[in-house]
Amino acid sequence: MREIDITRGIIESHVASLQRAVESDVVIVGAGPSGLVAGGYLAEKGYNITILEKRLSPGGGIWGGGMGYKYVIIQHEATKILDDFDIPYESYDKGLVCVDAITFASGLIFQATKKGVNIFNLTMCEDLLVREGRVVGVVINNSLAEINHLPVDPLTLEARAVVDATGHEHDVVRTFSRKNDVELNTPTGKPLGERSMFAQTAEAAVVENTAEVYPGLFVCGMSTAAVYGGYRMGPIFGGMLLSGEKLAGLLVNACTPFSQ
Numbered sequence: 376m377r378e379i380d381i382t383r384g385i386i387e388s389h390v391a392s393l394q395r396a397v398e399s400d401v402v403i404v405g406a407g408p409s410g411l412v413a414g415g416y417l418a419e420k421g422y423n424i425t426i427l428e429k430r431l432s433p434g435g436g437i438w439g440g441g442m443g444y445k446y447v448i449i450q451h452e453a454t455k456i457l458d459d460f461d462i463p464y465e466s467y468d469k470g471l472v473c474v475d476a477i478t479f480a481s482g483l484i485f486q487a488t489k490k491g492v493n494i495f496n497l498t499m500c501e502d503l504l505v506r507e508g509r510v511v512g513v514v515i516n517n518s519l520a521e522i523n524h525l526p527v528d529p530l531t532l533e534a535r536a537v538v539d540a541t542g543h544e545h546d547v548v549r550t551f552s553r554k555n556d557v558e559l560n561t562p563t564g565k566p567l568g569e570r571s572m573f574a575q576t577a578e579a580a581v582v583e584n585t586a587e588v589y590p591g592l593f594v595c596g597m598s599t600a601a602v603y604g605g606y607r608m609g610p611i612f613g614g615m616l617l618s619g620e621k622l623a624g625l626l627v628n629a630c631t632p633f634s635q
């Protein structure tokens with residue numbers, strides 16, 4: 376075995392993955408719980424799904440549990456999604472279940488990739504491709520270039536739909552709204568900003584506000600709160616899972632895979 380065999384194996388496999396992503400059915404930005412669930416359900420149905428994650432580790436905000444305590448809470452109504460992703464949980468009380476945050480994050484990541492999702496870590500979406508009033512793709516770069524403020528030009532991926540699953544940051548919608556004179560599907564045409572904590576209302580609103588915010592651009596998970604002015608909810612994750620599931624349904628209705 377030569378070292379360059381290792382190098383060739385890595386380069387060839389990575390390039391093959393990238394080639395698959397260049398014309399994706401859906402690009403999901405952010406590998407938190409909502410994006411992973413949406414991606415997993417769509418990949419299962421034969422969609423070519425790319426998830427971009429700017430950090431080294433996918434999983435978004437799951438890993439920290441609540442204030443570093445390593446469990447998160449999920450409402451009973453979302454346990455079907457845990458079952459679909461083969462994630463164990465324990466019943467707690469008041470219609471809630473407890474999940475080990477590390478099992479939860481690693482389980483979602485593993486099952487999403489097993490269902491066929493193509494996840495790129497250390498890769499950020501820095502802008503969108505927009506043609507004739509419709510989002511048709513993403514502009515991507517290596518996160519290390521961004522973190523180190525290096526003048527490295529980006530590459531692009533095309534997609535039938537792009538999803539902002541970037542959590543509190545709502546990075547995709549925020550940048551899109553700032554750079555372009557566009558009217559979003561919100562009461563003011565702009566992102567409304569997230570409100571203080573109110574778990575019950577927030578959980579319902581995350582699912583309700585999972586929507587197409589501009590032709591070809593969808594929002595799910597916590598970014599819906601920032602875009603539609605919802606409340607935050609802390610370490611309860613049922614809404615994120617249900618939002619991902621709802622998004623997958625919206626996208627199945629909105630676009631057929633390139634391969635069909």
Ligand SMILES: Cc1cc2nc3c(=O)[nH]c(=O)nc-3n(C[C@H](O)[C@H](O)[C@H](O)COP(=O)(O)OP(=O)(O)OC[C@H]3O[C@@H](n4cnc5c(N)ncnc54)[C@H](O)[C@@H]3O)c2cc1C
Nearest residue numbers: 405407408409429435436439499500541542596597609610
């Ligand atoms: C790192 C982190 C730690 C958190 N810790 C806690 C906590 O300890 N307690 C708590 O109550 N809540 C925490 N939260 C918030 C809570 O976990 C979220 O409300 C929940 O995880 C939201 O799920 P989501 O699917 O909307 O996306 P998130 O879990 O927020 O994931 C969004 C992902 O998008 C990625 N991303 C953002 N912008 C881009 C971009 N331009 N290109 C590519 N990727 C991008 C982020 O790196 C992140 O991994 C945290 C969130 C994050 C991101």
